[in-house]
Amino acid sequence: MTEPVISVRDLRVEFVTRKGILRAIDGVSFDIMPGEVLGVVGESGAGKSVTGSAIIGLIEPPGRIAGGEIRLHGQRIDNLDPESLRRIRGRKIAMIFQDPLTSLNPLYRVGEQLVETILTHTDLGPAAARARAIDLLNEVGIPAPERRIDGYPHEFSGGMRQRVVIALALCAEPDFIVADEPTTALDVSVQAQIIALIRKLCRERGTAVMLVTHDMGVIAETADRVAVMYAGRVAEIGPVRDVVKHPLHPYAKGLMGAIPTLEAEAERLVQIPGSMPRLSNIPLGCAFNPRCERVFDRCRVERPDPNVPRFGLEGEAPLMPGHHVACHLYTRKTVETAS
Amino acid sequence: MLAFVIRRIMQSAAVMLAVALIAFLMFRFVGDPVNQMVGVDTPQEEVARLRESLGLNDPTIVQFGRFIGNALRFDFGVSYQFRQPVTRLLAERAPATLELAFTAAAFALVVGLIMGVYCALRRDSWLAQLFQAISLIGVSLPTFLIGILLIYLFAVVLGWLPSNGRGQVVKIGDWWTTGFLTTSGLRALVLPAITLGLFQMTLIMRLVRAEMLEVMRTDYIKFAKARGLRTRSIHFGHALKNTLIPVITIAGLQLGSIIAFAIITETVFNWPGMGLLFLKAVQNVDIPIMAAYLMLIGLLFVLINLLVDLTYGLVDPRLRIAMRS
Structure with missing residues (x-):
């Protein structure tokens, strides 16, 4: 079995504010294999982007990584000094931001920005760096790159x-690559092209991608696995087919149910009542319990661990290997599981 | 680009015309120029003849036209108090004021920029806090007070620097005199330049700090960090260049006010520049000098504005498009 590119274990990120310490990420764990795309979904403020920032080492004060481990090819990177971290950024781990209109420095030519980045991380000379920049523009599908590079x-x-x-x-x-909502700011037709591009690069280069988005359509098309985040925790994680087709966590069910489809003659879209709790006010036990339709006593006191074995409920699809859910509903061993 | 320049020049000309009108109106309404020129015992016919020869009996519009025509040839008449052409008086004193103003501006820009960048990058250090506190003093203390305090400290108590005058000057060409080439000239320049530039320096410092903090929060700086670019390159390349755009405008416009406000500093330091000349002119109702000075300052502001607009295009590629269309 191959080694994961990125391995996150029990990550905790806190923001120190005047009102106290806010825990934006609380005990998040996942692995991403070479060439794999992990989709991360959730509402705004669920901690998707913060997780991405933490991996690339760009949590700015007052935020800080308060616990857990981040490993790149088995080596810890969450405790590196800023200079060593800078050398990894861009070279081993890259990030794509949400808004392409503001991600590029308006005063520098595209080529200058590319060449500077190439010169920083490789041994190429200026001429070779420029040639490589043109190749890269060509690879990402920019027509006439040798001309556009000076734009x-x-x-x-x-x-x-x-x-x-x-x-x-x-x-x-x-x-x-951490792709933080790479298509949100784009037209639908352009979205598909960008997704196809990321997919292609992933396949051809074996690059692992963490794709942060709240667009389930993008996830379904691109991701191999998907993690559903809620209030800074992973509620459910598993192969994309299983999670999208047969979500287990009540929150994930609500999230999938809120996606309109053309085939299903749904009367109304399913809504999840209420809203995500503030970080300063996360309830005891399962963070979702105040909004959950199937809440029971245990949910209010004990926080569900996504890593304990779970079992499918009677009359529902069995749990597939690699499909984990942080929900007490699936603890009751009432039914024998398929696997 | 050419159309943009031409349009801006036309606008500048309109502004200058308005300034000229105000300068001209001073002649009409601030006392009778003839009374300033003749003695008490001059016969009435003599006065009338003078009035006729000066063209003061012509319609106002004709007089204004003549004023503009003369102004275009840099002819602002003869000073009442010195009995010399105003243009020559101003030209004699212009080098003193311009050298002082440019030194003050350079001081304000260089020191303000360095302090501002430092305060933005090391926001929480004690030195940055100190700069912030000092800048408050610089913004709130009036110029003349700063000048007097500096004179007291460095000229009276410590005796390091001269308290007034321009020191020894060297003549360059026909009319330019410079204090840059002699030790006494340079020493004399220090205190007035600091006095004149201190306000602008603190202004630029605070502006640079605020702008740079703003820029450091933008996505392209985050993306530059995420690409692992060197910190030096991010701070002094990517961030500073974007910071400078608004700073250019303010600094440019401030240069105009540095020249205009040199009046106070020149008075405090008895600096033989145009400002001192203007102040004497005000005391003696020497309208030709006042009018010429007004026109000159107006022209400086208009020219600086024009230059600032044109520099934008050099710094910001996005505006080159806007200028072309």
Whole structure:
């Protein structure tokens, strides 16, 4: 079995504020294999982006990594000094941001930004770096790259800029890319192109990707596995087919139920009543318990661990290998599981 | 680009015309120029003849036209008090004011920029806090008070630097005199330049700090960090360049006010510049000098504005497009 590229164990991220310490990420664990795309979904504020920032080492004060481990190819990177971390950023781990319109420095030519990044991380000379920059632009699908390389960001369309952003992330052939809502700011037709591009790069280069989004359509199309986050915790994680088709966690069920489909003649979309708790006010036990329809006593006192074995409920689909859920509902051993 | 420049020049000309009108109106309404020129015992016919020869009996619009025509040839008449052409008086004193103003501006820009960048990057250090506190003093203390305090400390108590005058000057070309080439000239420049530039320095420092903090929060700086670029390159390349755009405007416009406000500093330090000349002119109702000075300051502001607008295009590629269309 191959080693995971990124391994996150029991990660905790806290923000120190005047009102006290807010725990934005609380005990998050997952692995991502080479060439695998892990989709991370959840509402705004669920901790998706913070997890990405923590992996790439860009949590800014007052935020801090308060516990847990992040390993890159088995080596811890969460406790490195800033300079060593900088050398990893861009070279081993790259990040793609949400808004391509603001991710590029408006005063620098696209080529300058690419060449600077290449020169920082490789031994190439300026001429070779420029040639590589042109290759990269070509690879991400920018037409006439040898001409466009001297353009300024404002001369590119949104989709083209996101391609430039991806090219910038690929400069040093990283092993892992955090894509933080890479398609949210784009037109639907352009979204599909960007997703296809990320997918292709992933396949061809064996790059692992953590794809943060709240677009389930994007997840279904792109991800191999998906993690559903709620209030800074992983509620459910598993192969994308299983989680999207047969979500187990009541929150995940609600989330999937809120997606409109054309085939299903649904009367109304399912809503999850209430809203996500504030970080300062996360309830005891399961963070979802005040909104959960199937809540019972244990949910209010004991926090469910996603890593304990779970079992499918009677009359529902059995749990597949690799499908984990942090919910007490599936603890009762009333039914023998399929596997 | 050319159309943009031409349009801006036309606008500048309109502004100058308005300034000229105000300068011209001073002649009409601030006392009778003839009374300033003649003695008490001058016969009435003599006065009338003078009035006619100066064209003061012509319609106002004709007089204004003549004023503009003369102004275009840099002819602002003869000073009442010195009996010399105003242009020559101003030209004699312009080098003193300009050298002082540019030294003050350079001081304000360089020191303000360095302090501002430092305060933004090391926001929580004690030195940054100290700079912030000092900048408050600089913004709130009036110029003349700073000047007097500096004179007291460095000229009276410590005796390090001269308290007034320009020191020894060297003549360059026909009319330019410079204090840059002699030790006494440079020493004399220090206190007035600091006095004149201190306010602008603190202003630029606070502006640079605020702008840079703003820029450091932008996505492209985060993305630059995520790409693992060197900290030096992020701070002094990516961030500083974006910080400088608004700073150029303010600093440019401030240069105009440095020249205009040199009046106070020149008075405090008895600096033989245009400001001192203007102040004497006000005391003696020497309208030609006042009018010429007004026109000159107006022209400086308009020119600096024009230059600032054109520099934008050099720094910000996005504006080059806007200028072209």
